[in-house]
Amino acid sequence: MSNEKVLISRFKLILLMLVILSPVVASYFLHTFNIRPDSTVNYGELIDVRTLQGSATNLSDNTIFRSRQLRGQWALLTIDSGECDEHCQKKLYLMRQVRLAQHTEKDRVERVWLINDDIQPDAEIMHQYEGTRLVLAKGRTLLEEFPAVNSQLDHIYVIDPMGNLMMRYPRDPEPKKMVDDIKRLLKLSHMEH
Numbered sequence: 012m013s014n015e016k017v018l019i020s021r022f023k024l025i026l027l028m029l030v031i032l033s034p035v036v037a038s039y040f041l042h043t044f045n046i047r048p049d050s051t052v053n054y055g056e057l058i059d060v061r062t063l064q065g066s067a068t069n070l071s072d073n074t075i076f077r078s079r080q081l082r083g084q085w086a087l088l089t090i091d092s093g094e095c096d097e098h099c100q101k102k103l104y105l106m107r108q109v110r111l112a113q114h115t116e117k118d119r120v121e122r123v124w125l126i127n128d129d130i131q132p133d134a135e136i137m138h139q140y141e142g143t144r145l146v147l148a149k150g151r152t153l154l155e156e157f158p159a160v161n162s163q164l165d166h167i168y169v170i171d172p173m174g175n176l177m178m179r180y181p182r183d184p185e186p187k188k189m190v191d192d193i194k195r196l197l198k199l200s201h202m203e204h
Contacts, residue, residue: 052195054188055169055178058158062175065153067125070145078174081121085196086170088123090154090163093130102167103140105186112190116197127154172200
């Protein structure tokens with residue numbers, strides 16, 4: 012074998028070893044220098060996970076509402092007045108549509124409206140968003156458990172199947188990105204069981 016062929020063979024071997032070892036070297040480098048990517052997969056803002064402790068009152072039957080009633084389900088939750096202005100109705104509509112966009116998995120998603128005052132929602136709104144759990148929360152500690160950037164009224168919150176508050180969406184969120192987030196959460200939580 013000529014020297015030239017030997018050199019080419021060695022070069023190929025070295026190149027092959029570099030390709031094989033590059034992921035190991037890169038991960039070691041990233042770990043050693045604590046380099047983390049800035050971007051995340053989720054659209055919603057992850058918040059400090061906390062189990063909801065407070066209680067309120069179910070409007071439908073005047074019973075006590077506790078977060079454990081949501082266990083086993085993902086929940087989209089909004090906080091607003093019973094008067095429900097245009098922004099409130101947009102949130103309720105968005106929650107309904109995000110749930111419906113989950114198709115066969117939609118029954119794993121609950122919708123909750125925490126009413127933060129004494130105003131009874133209009134019958135037409137209640138009918139239009141039937142299936143949304145209406146919870147009277149004025150003066151209850153449950154309301155204090157939802158962190159907000161400016162106002163709780165801006166956000167739609169996400170509660171996991173264990174009853175933990177874990178994510179919130181900004182005011183006027185992008186529906187497609189919300190749908191994708193919830194779809195991903197449903198898929199991941201399905202894989203755990």
